[in-house]
Amino acid sequence: MSALSQADVRRLLAEPTPEVRAELAGKLGRESMLLDLTSAEVGIAQDIIRVLARDIEESVRASLAQSLRNSHLLPHDVALRLASDIDKVALPILSESQVLTPEDLIDIVQGSPLAKQRAVARRSDLPEAVSDVIMDLGGEGAVSDLLDNATAHIGAHGYDRALDRFPLSEPIKEKMVSRESLPLAVSERLVSLVSERLGQRLAARHELSPGIAANIIMRSREASMLKFTYGRGEIELRDLAVDMKMHGRLTPFLILRALCYGDLAFFEIAMAVRAGVPISNARTLITDSGPKGLRALFDRCGFPERIYPAMRTALDVVRGVPFDGNQEELDTYRARILTRILTQFEAFDPEDLAYLMGKLGDYLDTAAERAA
DSSP: OOSSOHHHHHHHHTOOOHHHHHHHHHHHHHHHTTOOOOHHHHHHHHHHHHHHHTOSOHHHHHHHHHHHTTOTTSOHHHHHHHHTSOHHHHHHHHHHOTTSOHHHHHHHHHHSOHHHHHHHHTSTTOOHHHHHHHHHHOOHHHHHHHHHOTTOOOOHHHHHHHHHHOTTOHHHHHHHHTSSOOOHHHHHHHHHHHHHHHHHHHHHHHOOOHHHHHHHHHHHHHHHHHHHHTTOOHHHHHHHHHHHHHTTOOOHHHHHHHHHTTOHHHHHHHHHHHHTSOHHHHHHHHHOSSSHHHHHHHHHHTOOGGGHHHHHHHHHHHHHSOOOOOGGGHHHHHHHHHHHHHTTGGGSOHHHHHHHHHHHHHHHHHHHHHHO
């Protein structure tokens, strides 16, 4: 037996009031989910669904869409028809129906107003290809909903497009920061965007010269960025370094500070990217126990000569301080490195020395708090 009784079918064929047709549409959706239908009964039910999907009354179509939003009985052609209907009919299907394919959803996002884009953005387990289109073409509300959707799959391209399109949107950046995980290059770009705005505010409100404000912000940005790099994989670190170099943010001072924090992996990859050589080659030059390897790589990078003694000193110190990879001991490890570096402060520029002393204090405070 199909989900509708013979009496229901007779009432439907007699074209009763819209209220009755809406009631029957809802009943068909609800009961079809509970019945084990034969293939013939499925065909009958789907024929009735097609009739109801063309009903002139929106209340009938809305009742049908609401009741069939999770149903396997909904024919694909009807799902598309309902999805292209008015919002009251379309949104339940767009939000939940698994009958719609990723290709369908992409077409819908490309040709629909904001309300429908937002319904798609809230779908569970949204594929990355659909997320990319929302980031490329969706309104700010749809992008915001997508970032709120913890189950949505979002790639680096999608995040970059959102930042390209809405660089001044605080809600977009806040929701992006709140995601469970972000590609490393996206994290770095977020830090950069926040820092650039902060620099403008500093210069405007505190009568700082653009150069001084930029220097303050660069130091703040680099310190924030280096919190993200430790323990990341080689591919992710390389992508980050390439992106930073392309945007002029892979500075010699950031690379030196990464080394002073004990982040040897990022230091090696950043030096390779700056020098334009394979990572394996850079690693061989850096691990050379003699004076020539690092010197050759340093010169290839075109770094200012005044920081070479500091880099040489920091590298020797990092090699001599063992670390077992325990993240809970990371601040203690970094404090130990900075302490040893600062005993050889003759190699360091006064500004860098003050910066490293400040970081040492931060690491010692954090390590003490954990010990307590």
